[in-house]
Amino acid sequence: EIAAHDPGIGLWLGWAEVCAERFGDSTRHLERAIAISRSIGQRHLTVGLLAVQAQALVFQGDGEGLASVAEAVTEAALLTTSDLYRSWASTVRCQASVWNGDLLAALQFGERALSAASTSTTPQTDLARVQLASALLESGEARRCRDLLTFPDDGEPNLPPFPLFEVFGLELLVRSELALGKLDRAADLIERAVGTSQRLGGHLPDAQARRAQALLLFARGDFKVSAKEAAASEESAAEAQSPVEAARSGVVRGTALAAGGDREAAAGVLEAANARLLDCGALRFADEAAQQLRKLGRDVPRHPKGARQGESRLGLTERESEVMERIGSGRTNREIAAELYLSVRTIDRHVSRIFGKLGVSSRAAAVSAYERQSTAKP
Secondary structure, X not given: OHHHHOOOHHHHHHHHHHHOOOHHHHHHHHHHHHHHHHHOOOHHHHHHHXXXXXXXXXXHOOHHHHHHHHHHHHHHHHOXXXXXXXXXXXXXXXXXXXXXXOHHHHHHHHHHHHHHHOOOOOHHHHHHHHHHHHHHHHOOOHHHHHHHOEOOOOOOEOOOOOXXXXXXXXXXXXXXXXHOOOXXXXXXXXXXXXXXXXXXXXHHHHHHHHHHHHHHHHHOOOHHHHHHHHXXXXXXXXXXXXXXXXXXXXXXXXXXXXXOOOHHHHHHHHHHHHHHHHHOOOHHHHHHHHHHHHHOOOOOOOOOOOOOOOEOOOOOEHHHHHHHHHHHOOOOHHHHHHHHXXXXXXXXXXXXXXXXXXXXXXXXHHHHHHHHHHHOOO
16 A cells, blocks of 8 residues: 555654654664565655665664665665765765764765755755764864854854754764864853753753763863763663664763773773674774773774675675675576666676675686685684
């Protein structure tokens, strides 16, 4: 009935559930809606559904799923002629790249998303600005981050009209102002963030507003209160069942505890946050925890360069592994494309990359190398 009458309803249901912090329900419904949209050839719906699913996965802390969706939404968008859909896809790729610590790619995708969004005036395109601003801030470009999120005439916040991104954008602005030494301006923004979070009433906005407050308290040297505010932020994020948001607040709490002289407690908090962030594939944020642990004299192994979330031990992405398994079953590229709802050209590219990664030049050799390396002991 959904396929025949209103296949787009899944998008709105999934987005409503994301905004209501019902991330598991959102993911479940979106997966069903994506399967329906692919089965009836509604490519434009597939792009939107995948973009919303990416947000649900972010808040759930599913880095592997995010990497897979980022690739899938790009493939779906490339099958259309819409700049808007390409903007959405690049926005997701920007967000996923920030997570896995590839900031250069994040900036490239973010700029691409913003450029494609310039031809559209829909509210969703504002998300491209926010994700690019996040990538800029993580790259040390605090001033550019601030400029993207404020109006040029009066410096007032220019944020997307979506509940889960209002306080997130304000937190980015607070961090930018703190990096620029503008503590009073940061305090004004925090007051607005607190008011917005109270209006929205969700756990995540509360967690983000409290984390911003903790950062300001830290900048003012009030480490004890900063740690308490960060702990409250962790609790709110945990209530929302958002592990990465909770762990990021844990990094702030651990850093404040260390600055206040409680090094043992700080190390315990930071180690727990680092482990959780690594489990979620949030390598960029795990690096922040690891950096603070090293300042405390703890030995923290570095994750292998290039070992990004979504890659298997063989170096294949999840999508490439799906293609490789079907090659092993004897399917042709056309059959694989039909089964995965992708174009034959996209499958051709995947096969070419698989051959390069496995160092082979034929399907038979690829199957042999894949099976041999998959069964090899690590």
